Amino acid sequence: MFDLVVKNVRVIRPNRTEIESLDIAVQDGSIAQVAPDIDPALGERVFDGNGLLAFPGVVDAHMHFGIYHPLKEDIVSESRAAASGGVTSGISYMRTGQYYLNKGGPYAEFFPDVLDMSEGRSYVDYGYHVAPMMKQHIDEIPELIERFGVPSYKIFMFYGSHGLHGRSDDQSSFLMTPPGEQYDYAHFEFIMRGARAAMDRFPDKAANISVSLHCETAEIMRAYTRMVEESGELSGLAAYHAARPPHSEGLAITIASYLAHETDCTNINLLHLSSAKAIDAALRMAQVFPHIDFRREVTVSHLLADIDTANGNYGKVNPPIRPREDVEALWQAVLDGDVDWVVSDHACCREEMKLNAEDPDNMWLAKSGFGGTEFLLSGVLSEGSKRGLPLHRIAELISWNPAQRYGLRKKGTIEEGYDADLTLVDPNESFVVRASESESAQEYSPLEGHELTGRVKHVFLRGQQIVDGGNVVGEPSGRYLSRPTG
Numbered sequence: 172m173f174d175l176v177v178k179n180v181r182v183i184r185p186n187r188t189e190i191e192s193l194d195i196a197v198q199d200g201s202i203a204q205v206a207p208d209i210d211p212a213l214g215e216r217v218f219d220g221n222g223l224l225a226f227p228g229v230v231d232a233h234m235h236f237g238i239y240h241p242l243k244e245d246i247v248s249e250s251r252a253a254a255s256g257g258v259t260s261g262i263s264y265m266r267t268g269q270y271y272l273n274k275g276g277p278y279a280e281f282f283p284d285v286l287d288m289s290e291g292r293s294y295v296d297y298g299y300h301v302a303p304m305m306k307q308h309i310d311e312i313p314e315l316i317e318r319f320g321v322p323s324y325k326i327f328m329f330y331g332s333h334g335l336h337g338r339s340d341d342q343s344s345f346l347m348t349p350p351g352e353q354y355d356y357a358h359f360e361f362i363m364r365g366a367r368a369a370m371d372r373f374p375d376k377a378a379n380i381s382v383s384l385h386c387e388t389a390e391i392m393r394a395y396t397r398m399v400e401e402s403g404e405l406s407g408l409a410a411y412h413a414a415r416p417p418h419s420e421g422l423a424i425t426i427a428s429y430l431a432h433e434t435d436c437t438n439i440n441l442l443h444l445s446s447a448k449a450i451d452a453a454l455r456m457a458q459v460f461p462h463i464d465f466r467r468e469v470t471v472s473h474l475l476a477d478i479d480t481a482n483g484n485y486g487k488v489n490p491p492i493r494p495r496e497d498v499e500a501l502w503q504a505v506l507d508g509d510v511d512w513v514v515s516d517h518a519c520c521r522e523e524m525k526l527n528a529e530d531p532d533n534m535w536l537a538k539s540g541f542g543g544t545e546f547l548l549s550g551v552l553s554e555g556s557k558r559g560l561p562l563h564r565i566a567e568l569i570s571w572n573p574a575q576r577y578g579l580r581k582k583g584t585i586e587e588g589y590d591a592d593l594t595l596v597d598p599n600e601s602f603v604v605r606a607s608e609s610e611s612a613q614e615y616s617p618l619e620g621h622e623l624t625g626r627v628k629h630v631f632l633r634g635q636q637i638v639d640g641g642n643v644v645g646e647p648s649g650r651y652l653s654r655p656t657g
Contacts, residue, residue: 173198175634176214180225180595183562184585185571190562195225197591200633205585218636220595223628227566227584228259228592229548232573233442233468233514236263236297238270238540239524240612242288249519249542250293251643252611256545257594257627259295259637260574260582260652261517264325266302268346275304275347278311282319286651293649294637296592298577300325300383305348306358309365316369320653322380323440323577324366326359328423329387329489356426359384363436370437379578379655381438381466382431386423386449387415387490395419400535407534408478412491417446420490424449428456431463440466440576443516445473445490447500454509466511466576469501471550472543474513476617484526484537486617488516502558505568512573513551517544522614542613546604548594550618552625556598578655591634600626610643 175197182193182205194209195202211217231253236246253261265285267275272284278301289297302325303309315321330346346354363382370377396414399405405413424441431439441453444467457465476486477495486492504510518540527536543550551565566584574583581590601624606616630638635648 173203173214175216175218175591176209176211177218177220177225177593177631178209178211180220180223182225182585183566184227185563185567185583188561188563195585195591195593197634200591201581202585202587202589202591205587223595224562224598225585226257226548226594226596227570228582228594228630228632229257229569230260230573230579230582231258231515231517231544231547232262232512232577233470233516234261234263234544235516235518235540237272237288238518239520239538242272242285243292245519245612246289246292246297247647248610248612249517249544250295250297250647250649252542252609253517253544254294254630254632254637254643255610255627255641257548257596257630258544259592259594259630259632260297260579261295261544262298262300262577262652264302265299266325267304277307278315282315282321289651292647294643294647295632295649296652297649298652298654302327303362303365304346304354305352306361309361312365312369313372316373316376316380322369322376322654324362324382326362326382326384326427328359328385328427329389329392330354356430359427360430360434363430363434367434367436376578376655378438379576381440381576382436383440383442384423384427385442385489386420386427388419388423388426391416391419391422407483408481408486408492411487411534412478412493415489415491417448417493417497420444420446420449421452424452424456428460428463428465432460437462438464440468442468443470443473443490443514444468444501446493446497450500450504450509467504467509468512468514469505469510470514470516471547472516472541472617474498474501474505475550475554475621481617482615482619484532484534485541485615487534487537487539488541489539492617502554505555506558506560510568511576513547513568514573515542515544515547516540517542519611519613521612525615541617542611543616543618545609545611546618546623548596548627549623549625552596552598553623556625579652580655580657591631593631594627595629596625597628598625600624602626
């Protein structure tokens with residue numbers, strides 16, 4: 172007997188071009204069989220998929236649980252939003268300093284609090300990337316891997332002169348780093364050296380030990396922000412785009428790539444590339460340093476919205492939403508196979524915090540970031556289908572590729588032995604994005620009013636149904652993903 176048999180679905184799998192009408196049998200949370208015409212009498216429960224598309228559960232590998240709201244509460248509402256959009260695994264960034272837990276110190280003391288605040292509250296399986304903000308954190312990398320199952324680390328290249336929302340001359344208190352330490356290129360180098368040493372120390376985990384970079388150049392941003400503010404010719408998202416220009420991304424990518432070469436840190440993830448110049452720089456560096464295994468990421472928001480459609484100051488994010496020509500360049504990179512995965516960069520920032528209460532039209536005073544995990548699958552499916560993106564490539568971009576890179580060895584495909592994470596989608600049902608209808612605690616969306624085609628109807632997490640008819644059901648059952656898993 173199987174615990175569950177899902178009948179009559181059209182199965183989408185990464186690395187397979189054919190769409191097959193198959194049944195899926197589940198036992199003990201894993202896929203036990205994928206085959207046509209599995210006898211329904213073998214299932215303790217039988218679910219009729221009615222010909223829906225069956226995607227692997229989405230792996231949203233770039234999220235920010237707890238960034239603007241207490242983690243204990245944020246992970247509940249925002250994992251519900253994730254589940255409603257077909258996400259079954261989310262990996263959230265976490266760091267010491269202001270925002271998140273609003274404290275510094277070693278990760279040996281900090282990270283257990285993160286795990287305690289998360290346990291039993293997520294509707295999807297979850298993991299964490301961490302950012303080494305000070306020298307002690309680099310020394311802790313082996314412990315982060317062995318004790319906590321965290322093999323992926325982040326660098327914020329723009330924190331040299333900027334906080335989350337704009338210029339900042341007070342980085343030590345913002346980052347809560349020890350006196351005399353600098354968060355600069357030298358620190359970034361030593362993070363990469365620490366990751367390289369960990370690859371050598373843990374050869375069985377080396378493929379999943381990686382460094383991810385937010386690539387913007389602090390010095391360029393500082394100068395251009397001043398120019399844009401002083402000229403006063405631009406406002407809103409156009410001004411923010413100009414203040415953080417695309418060549419700032421390109422330069423940061425170039426610097427990061429040379430540091431990876433210098434340190435032999437071979438697993439590098441270039442996060443949320445937002446512009447034609449960023450894509451160009453990333454591809455150039457891959458040619459210059461072929462021994463570095465670069466992975467290139469874009470977000471669904473940068474693929475769907477531009478400076479004229481992203482709902483004004485609600486669309487402020489780092490790196491910025493760009494003009495339409497950059498959106499088209501990102502899509503061309505996706506279609507050419509030059510993008511490895513698509514994520515949400517979900518950071519729920521409620522309306523009362525997003526805009527300045529006294530001056531809501533002032534973009535410079537608005538907070539950076541917004542949610543959107545619930546639209547990741549539908550957004551890529553909707554717009555990608557119009558552009559000829561094959562369904563199996565969508566499964567690779569939003570499930571398989573990030574799962575493989577980040578050590579989720581039982582996630583990302585519909586095959587025997589993998590976790591029974593399934594997302595059933597009606598590819599023909601259209602809907603209009605309305606923040607008021609979202610499970611997220613965020614009361615707005617930069618995609619407000621966008622029409623998407625391809626609606627998530629049912630979601631299974633390790634064989635347990637967590638979305639039924641588009642509605643989240645049951646209690647939180649997500650597990651912590653100590654990576655590499657399996």
